[in-house]
Amino acid sequence: MRDAQPQAIYLQDYRQPDYWISSTELSFELYEEATLVTSTLMIEANGNLPASGSLRLDGQQLELVSVAIDGAAVAADAYQQDEESLTLSGLGSQHTLTIVTRIYPAQNTALEGLYRSGGMYCTQCEAEGFRRITYYLDRPDVMSVFTTHIIADGSLYPVMLSNGNCTSDITLDDGRRKVTWQDPHRKPAYLFALVAGDLLSKEDSFTTMNGREVKLKIFVEPQNIDKTDYALDALKRSMRWDEEVYGREYDLDIFMIVAVDDFNMGAMENKGLNIFNSSCVLANPATATDAAYQRIESIVAHEYFHNWSGNRVTCRDWFQLSLKEGFTVFRDAGFSADMNSATVKRIEDARILRTVQFAEDGGPMAHPVQPDSFIEISNFYTVTIYEKGAEVVGMIHKILGADGFRKGSDLYFERHDGQAVTIYDFVSAMEDANGVDLTRFKLWYKQAGTPVVSASAEYRADEQALYLTLRQQCPDTPGQTGKQPMWIPVQLGLIDSAGNDMTVNVSPAKDSQGLESWTASSQVLHFTEAEQTFVFSGLTEKPVLSLFRDFSAPVKVNFEQSEQELLFRLKHDSDGFNRWDAGQQLMLGWILQARKDEFELSTEAQTVLSELLADQSLDPAMVSYLLTLPSEAYVAEFVDEVDPHAIHLGRQRVRLAVAMALSEQFAACYQRLKSDAEYQPEPQQMAARALKNLALYYWSLASDAGLRQAVSQFSKTDNMTDQMAALMALANSGDDELAQQTLDAFYQQWKNDPLVVNQWLSVQSGSSEIGSLQRVQGLLEHEAFDWRNPNKIRSVLGAFANQALRHFHATDGSGYKLLADAIIRLNASNPQIASRLITPLTKWRRLVPALSALMQAELQRIADEPQLSRDVYEVVSKSLQ
Numbered sequence: 001m002r003d004a005q006p007q008a009i010y011l012q013d014y015r016q017p018d019y020w021i022s023s024t025e026l027s028f029e030l031y032e033e034a035t036l037v038t039s040t041l042m043i044e045a046n047g048n049l050p051a052s053g054s055l056r057l058d059g060q061q062l063e064l065v066s067v068a069i070d071g072a073a074v075a076a077d078a079y080q081q082d083e084e085s086l087t088l089s090g091l092g093s094q095h096t097l098t099i100v101t102r103i104y105p106a107q108n109t110a111l112e113g114l115y116r117s118g119g120m121y122c123t124q125c126e127a128e129g130f131r132r133i134t135y136y137l138d139r140p141d142v143m144s145v146f147t148t149h150i151i152a153d154g155s156l157y158p159v160m161l162s163n164g165n166c167t168s169d170i171t172l173d174d175g176r177r178k179v180t181w182q183d184p185h186r187k188p189a190y191l192f193a194l195v196a197g198d199l200l201s202k203e204d205s206f207t208t209m210n211g212r213e214v215k216l217k218i219f220v221e222p223q224n225i226d227k228t229d230y231a232l233d234a235l236k237r238s239m240r241w242d243e244e245v246y247g248r249e250y251d252l253d254i255f256m257i258v259a260v261d262d263f264n265m266g267a268m269e270n271k272g273l274n275i276f277n278s279s280c281v282l283a284n285p286a287t288a289t290d291a292a293y294q295r296i297e298s299i300v301a302h303e304y305f306h307n308w309s310g311n312r313v314t315c316r317d318w319f320q321l322s323l324k325e326g327f328t329v330f331r332d333a334g335f336s337a338d339m340n341s342a343t344v345k346r347i348e349d350a351r352i353l354r355t356v357q358f359a360e361d362g363g364p365m366a367h368p369v370q371p372d373s374f375i376e377i378s379n380f381y382t383v384t385i386y387e388k389g390a391e392v393v394g395m396i397h398k399i400l401g402a403d404g405f406r407k408g409s410d411l412y413f414e415r416h417d418g419q420a421v422t423i424y425d426f427v428s429a430m431e432d433a434n435g436v437d438l439t440r441f442k443l444w445y446k447q448a449g450t451p452v453v454s455a456s457a458e459y460r461a462d463e464q465a466l467y468l469t470l471r472q473q474c475p476d477t478p479g480q481t482g483k484q485p486m487w488i489p490v491q492l493g494l495i496d497s498a499g500n501d502m503t504v505n506v507s508p509a510k511d512s513q514g515l516e517s518w519t520a521s522s523q524v525l526h527f528t529e530a531e532q533t534f535v536f537s538g539l540t541e542k543p544v545l546s547l548f549r550d551f552s553a554p555v556k557v558n559f560e561q562s563e564q565e566l567l568f569r570l571k572h573d574s575d576g577f578n579r580w581d582a583g584q585q586l587m588l589g590w591i592l593q594a595r596k597d598e599f600e601l602s603t604e605a606q607t608v609l610s611e612l613l614a615d616q617s618l619d620p621a622m623v624s625y626l627l628t629l630p631s632e633a634y635v636a637e638f639v640d641e642v643d644p645h646a647i648h649l650g651r652q653r654v655r656l657a658v659a660m661a662l663s664e665q666f667a668a669c670y671q672r673l674k675s676d677a678e679y680q681p682e683p684q685q686m687a688a689r690a691l692k693n694l695a696l697y698y699w700s701l702a703s704d705a706g707l708r709q710a711v712s713q714f715s716k717t718d719n720m721t722d723q724m725a726a727l728m729a730l731a732n733s734g735d736d737e738l739a740q741q742t743l744d745a746f747y748q749q750w751k752n753d754p755l756v757v758n759q760w761l762s763v764q765s766g767s768s769e770i771g772s773l774q775r776v777q778g779l780l781e782h783e784a785f786d787w788r789n790p791n792k793i794r795s796v797l798g799a800f801a802n803q804a805l806r807h808f809h810a811t812d813g814s815g816y817k818l819l820a821d822a823i824i825r826l827n828a829s830n831p832q833i834a835s836r837l838i839t840p841l842t843k844w845r846r847l848v849p850a851l852s853a854l855m856q857a858e859l860q861r862i863a864d865e866p867q868l869s870r871d872v873y874e875v876v877s878k879s880l881q
């Protein structure tokens, strides 16, 4: 909480610290009511700066017990202390500081620093949580070796963990246990971790490419020990993949993962001791869906990959956050693409970009991948930093090719191992390893907003040539106007009337950056000016254009294609991503049209869709995506003024039309893919289940036979993927009694498994069919709900506001009010979670006037609260500007 108005911090103000910390020794004495932290720091004046003799340490919510310099106690009038810092002055060039603080983990509901989750102690230090443990230079450019002692009652906390290797484990005279961990790698404080609890572990091992044996351990509360196998397997596959694809070997003798129930985010890459939200690591077939398995696989990989992209090479300051997050998301996407279907992974990523990220880029919180200012860094763990950042790295990969990119990443890791660096150091390594100049490309890091590319094509039969003119424009965003043209890689193909890719000859053959315009291996045009015309020659017939294959750039595209051309590409495009994209454009058009009129599927469309459904040569996972309608949130990004009720109506009509037109084909597809094989979380089975359950969804909308099949699948299956799919179909069937019966049965079956109960909560809260205000209010009072647990809050309030759009946007404003009340309540207990919940309210300017005014009023009500956290203050005040 604050007194004065929170101040922004600027990238341009970055300067090195006055002192470095060469070593850090921490001792934690854990008692039930409080924890005593003794920190011994070896400090050294920073020789790059004139000596100031003054050291300002960060600290928040700390009770200071004592300070000593070189063993001599410092009197209370010899240092300055305020709510956020402790300043020592008159210092020389080298000292040992000893600082003792007392903290109260059991009262820590913000889940930053050291806190309790269930019966255990755990930490979350990124970004600025370490300062809630002790006074420190809590900034990522200060890297230190850490030794950690944990002293506690060994019967209550048999497991005591920290980073690195365990070097001693003794019983003290008073019977308490003292465990010591040493981390040989220098690291910033945000990578520190401590865990103590009554945990069980599952063990495995991994032999690295140089033959070193690494012990792998996953720690969980005893009831979850049967849910660790998949994460362990995913971990081993990640370790192998990073060796093979990036040449990166693990660097400690042990790698640990701990699952905790109360966690603000997905997981955290603490050195050698990753801490995971239990929802992102625990799974068994009966309780976890295929989607959950895939999420676990990618998050385990993500956190493991951070060991190099984040830990060995870290960020100079938090403006460089995307240096580690964008690159690591790019790396985990590559891993998931290799483990499963690359096309499907690309589709999923593009979907997130086009809904969540484009919305952020077009709203009041828009910021560049390298922001130039922030008030609260926790608000910048965004889709722009993560997902757009990954797309920007992906474009460098497209420009350099796989080999060039690998040369660049090798140079980056070698040059900067052990350093805290900037995004431009990463780009420089890519440039230097390949002899290219990426100056123009770097605008992707500095300019916020989603570029809009307009394309027009003209075929000249007499010249046998196609003239393609591209124009780009990037809209203004808060604080940024008059943007420059970006370097946009346009991967494309030309398709002949038989559906085959044509040979491409393009002029100019080289672009203004000296790169070849289109080669058989890259298939990329370098579009770098505000407007450019490319001429494709030697075309004996008019081609169908396939632009931005593989989602080659995170841009919006204006390019009119007829329903016929879109159907043709949905059927023939050799690029799987663009097949899906053609289908989405088509269905988007249908939904927009159906907002006003009844909708009927054309015979041509019906034919193409049923052919896809029956085509057994295709990956069933891809087919299920081809036949999935754009979500309401996706549609909202393509209209100027959002009327959620009209979008809902249009989508319902199209959904029913597709279901009715293809009802028999869906039934047949379901029967064909139904299987008695034992459940395995592996790609082929998952793909078959995805299509089978999509077929069930449409079939149950179209007929009673489908509904009966859903009822039977619900009770007969032994895996959560099929049970959840049946539950969703039944809960949204429009038959209220059947919906409620099924939901009640599900709760009775699973009420002792919190992760399954969370899914039960979100099926209801996130449903445009049944997620009414009354139901959501009821869930907030349900025995299964807990205001202190972020997963529960996300499952009810997050699902409601982001998915049950019809109810959230209730015309009396009651949905907005419910959310605003929750934000005000959480502002005091958990500011990070409160702040993330505001996102749906930041979109008020894009709504139809009546809803817009109601939403704005709720934002204003939050803004008028007397004691806003920095987190909530920043988002609310920027949204109202």
Ligand code: TRP
Pocket: 124, 126, 127, 264, 265, 266, 267, 268, 269, 302, 303, 325, 378, 381
């Ligand atoms: N670095 C984490 C990641 O892998 C993000 C993270 C985890 C985080 N917990 C957090 C960020 C708490 C802020 C606050 O992406």
Ligand code: ZN
Pocket: 302, 306, 324, 325, 328
């Ligand atoms: Zn990360």
